[in-house]
Amino acid sequence: MAKQMLFVYNPRAGKAQIRSNLLDIIDTFVKAGYEVTAYPTQAAGDAVKAVRERRDGYEIVVCSGGDGTLDEVVSGMMKSKERLPVGYVPAGSTNDFANSLGIPKNMLQAADVVVNGRTFACDVGRFNHNTFIYVAAFGIFTDVSYGTPQDTKNVLGHAAYLIEGVKRLPSVRSCPLKITCKESVIEGEFLYGMITNSHSVGGFRGITGQNVALDDGLFEVTLIRKPSNPLEINNIIRALVDKRVKSEHIYTFTTEKLKVESEEPVAWTLDGEFGGEHLTVEIESWHQALEIRVPKEAEG
Template sequence: MPSYKKLLFIVNPHAGVRKKESVLTDIILTFSDFYYETIVCCTREAGDASRIVREHVDDEIDRIVCMGGDGTLSEVIGACRAYEWDKPIGYIPAGSTNDFAASLKLPMEPAEAAERVMRGKPHRLDIGRFNGGYFVYTASCGLFTKASYDTPQRTKNLIGHLAYVLEGMKELTQIRSWHMRIMTEGRVYEDNYLFVSICNTFSLGGVMNLEHAQVSLSDGLFELLLISMPRDLLQLRDIIQSLREQKFESPLVQFRKVDQLTISCPDKADWSLDGEKSEGKEKTEIAVIPGAVRILY
């Protein structure tokens, strides 16, 4: 009989786990079938997943699997990176926001996802460094950031959603924008922006209507989308049209692939990192860390 290996299972019980009584048992049995002894730790509040990783990294853990939403995964990955734990990570999506899970085409049924984690191969994926922290698939800022903290999964089409919200604006005074100076790839973009997003995902990427061939989660590049503040209603119409048609050739809607950027924003606009709020700073440094994590799928 093979000897058991150790698996740390981090569960966010707020992420709809309690609804199905037997689901945790099923998952742990699946791990056991693959000869993993499971240590179960539940999170109670933001920061707990990170603490759990820190407390267990020295325990000769062979796998870390987390169950929750994208926020939980993001925290676990950030912590593994911070505490230099570099073994494969599994993700069982169970939260309200599972963009990243959708991006990786993970099963949404927890027991199936657990099986996928067990049978899956580790894939190296890029993550982003954001000042002192990390993000896994999206850092965004501006008009829609607040909404995206709790955007339900059914709002699959972010760009469509952006266009929809902008169409509802009858006056430009309803739109807040932030002055930013963005330095990337030897270029400087300076304008008032109503939305800025840096992402590495097919799901949001798919929303931008990029063919899978155009987006890679391990090419060392993230996709940057900049939407400038319109100066009049005509320009607002241009932006909406550009978003609707998903043609990013307008000077008001720019789309680039980047591996590093520095953003100055005197008004310290807040950011959303994988859906979690991050307090704005005057200067923000973002860089892709190529192949930083290994995800099992």
């Protein structure tokens, strides 16, 4: 009997990129011995449901779309009673997580990785009762990151992107936060925070930290305090652009678990999608909780 595959795809992701590739992708899966059930998502939240409520008998769930679709499929899988391996054929404009895993941008090559690659046990982030696969963030740079077209980012580079964020400083509302982890307690007003398990965020490789591993049970945390004058703004920009420059406004550390508390609700993004407003957020790494298909040669 053929192996069963559930293939969940977002037909609109990345300028409907899948339209011209769908037949060849499914053909790749069938040639590798799978019987494929294809499910085009109809609305936000659909992929979570499709994965969570799938019938028994599947051996693998493959998804195609942007990081948001992957986030939904991983969320659905984490809520399932049986966790299956996940394959990913990226189709969005910014695919931070696919980059981190070494999954090819080319959709047919990525489909080949699903059937001929190896399985990698990846950490998953728990965010209260929700899930994220590579980034939970709040504050000023989140909307810049997702609102800036990839082409513009490539042309202007990282510095311009940060400056774009800092330009918005006068209109930024920040509120007092308390961040607690095993290693320390940090209090103050913050412009931005990101908790990541990824080599790149918002299309920028290397901004999350050094020695990043996706299966070490640790997040990289970056927090930026609110500056109070133009000199401090300059200092933050210099420290972001040139990592050798130290700034007392920027905290970077690794941890397996942390809690963020505030007096007013803070809006978060999870894997680039709106993650709700929260007064208290508890974030924890589920160590190697998800099996994902990666290229044979990828370090992971």
